[in-house]
Amino acid sequence: RKEVEQDPGPFNVPEGATVAFNCTYSNSASQSFFWYRQDCRKEPKLLMSVYSSGNEDGRFTAQLNRASQYISLLIRDSKLSDSATYLCVVGQSGGSYIPTFGRGTSLIVHP
Amino acid sequence: DTAVSQTPKYLVTQMGNDKSIKCEQNLGHDTMYWYKQDSKKFLKIMFSYNNKELIINETVPNRFSPKSPDKAHLNLHINSLELGDSAVYFCASSQGGGGKTEAFFGQGTRLTVV
Numbered sequence: 744r745k746e747v748e749q750d751p752g753p754f755n756v757p758e759g760a761t762v763a764f765n766c767t768y769s770n771s772a773s774q775s776f777f778w779y780r781q782d783c784r785k786e787p788k789l790l791m792s793v794y795s796s797g798n799e800d801g802r803f804t805a806q807l808n809r810a811s812q813y814i815s816l817l818i819r820d821s822k823l824s825d826s827a828t829y830l831c832v833v834g835q836s837g838g839s840y841i842p843t844f845g846r847g848t849s850l851i852v853h854p
Numbered sequence: 855d856t857a858v859s860q861t862p863k864y865l866v867t868q869m870g871n872d873k874s875i876k877c878e879q880n881l882g883h884d885t886m887y888w889y890k891q892d893s894k895k896f897l898k899i900m901f902s903y904n905n906k907e908l909i910i911n912e913t914v915p916n917r918f919s920p921k922s923p924d925k926a927h928l929n930l931h932i933n934s935l936e937l938g939d940s941a942v943y944f945c946a947s948s949q950g951g952g953g954k955t956e957a958f959f960g961q962g963t964r965l966t967v968v
Contacts, residue, residue: 787959789956
């Protein structure tokens with residue numbers, strides 16, 4: 744079983760749509776969780792951290808379910824500029840934390 | 855100022871050569887990483903280096919070796935390059951140990967082995 748799993752997509756949605764991505768992780772001792780965004784031929788950049796209580800940043804909402812070991816990202820009112828790959832990142836424990844990336848979910852927002 | 859900078863941005867070389875990729879961060883972070891992103895876009899951790907503690911992903915061939923002259927630099931040296939080494943290599947840094955805080959990435963080095 745992979746450490747961090749995501750549906751690769753692509754998710755092809757019209758502008759204004761709401762889209763949700765899920766990510767599951769295998770290590771129950773994981774302590775930190777993030778969503779990163781990666782544009783084509785660019786480096787990954789932090790989109791938002793994911794807290795146990797859930798958190799929201801504008802049109803983006805992140806949720807963590809420790810019992811089921813999954814993280815979600817909800818994007819409301821999708822914009823063309825949201826088209827990118829969204830990477831789920833989990834901080835793994837075991838000596839030192841090492842951030843482990845999922846394969847990413849590709850989002851294409853069309854007019 | 856660029857927070858995490860890598861050089862070169864593009865590297866084309868022949869099989870069997872030895873090459874290095876340099877990485878520098880000016881964020882004062884104590885942890886640096888090297889990731890490999892293959893053609894399927896999967897970002898795979900290669901090394902994590904924190905306060906002189908090196909954590910190696912056991913799947914990385916020993917032809918790859920990180921070298922850290924100081925806390926702000928983590929270079930990647932690759933011996934006897936193979937076709938399968940072609941990928942984008944990202945350097946990153948964070949504060950306080952891997953995975954606990956945001957990681958900042960360099961722009962990547964696109965390595966092509968011919």
